[in-house]
């Protein structure tokens with residue numbers, strides 16, 4: 001990819017407010033966007049995320065009352081993703097899930113696992129002070145936001161529009177997920193929503209601070 005192709009993908013991406021509901025993202029393109037999510041980096045490599053792709057219009061409607069920033073996108077997006085992040089029972093240093101992950105996904109040997117868990121304990125309890133459930137969830141959510149960037153960039157490279165959404169009430173949305181989406185909200189919480197599709201209207205001109213305003217070289 002040339003510099004100018006990379007730049008045009010970043011300029012193409014904008015927070016799309018209304019999608020063209022007649023246009024659908026192809027399966028191949030959407031799978032590539034999901035693959036960019038799957039291959040995203042995370043702290044200690046623990047992949048503390050889960051993606052729920054909501055295509056059923058009835059389920060999309062159930063999200064509307066608690067998601068003030070989403071109704072138009074829920075009605076028009078080709079694909080609508082809920083990005084969930086692990087809570088303490090799954091991501092605390094001594095969680096069974098962490099041990100299973102080291103064994104069955106990372107394929108670490110038992111003699112590597114013990115020091116790694118010790119390091120993870122020190123990281124959570126001392127280095128990053130992740131000492132309550134909220135701190136831990138917010139830290140794990142940071143990893144999920146890396147995924148957001150990757151999915152939006154890959155979408156833009158494919159000429160696909162997107163909009164990240166935090167315009168919802170977390171507690172109310174978690175309730176809807178528990179009641180209607182079969183999600184155990186003691187284990188997962190919602191970090192953000194991501195709508196994807198094709199723009200209906202041209203975006204406003206992009207405004208950004210200058211490079212000089214946001215960088216310091218030493």
Ligand SMILES: Cc1cc2nc3c(=O)[nH]c(=O)nc-3n(C[C@H](O)[C@H](O)[C@H](O)COP(=O)(O)O)c2cc1C
Pocket residue numbers: 013014015016017069070163164165166167168192206
């Ligand atoms: C974490 C996050 C949450 C956002 N939540 C919303 C939202 O709920 N609704 C919306 O229309 N845009 C949302 N946006 C889009 C931003 O308003 C938008 O990215 C910003 O104004 C810059 O404009 P641009 O993306 O078009 O360049 C969100 C963006 C981010 C990164």
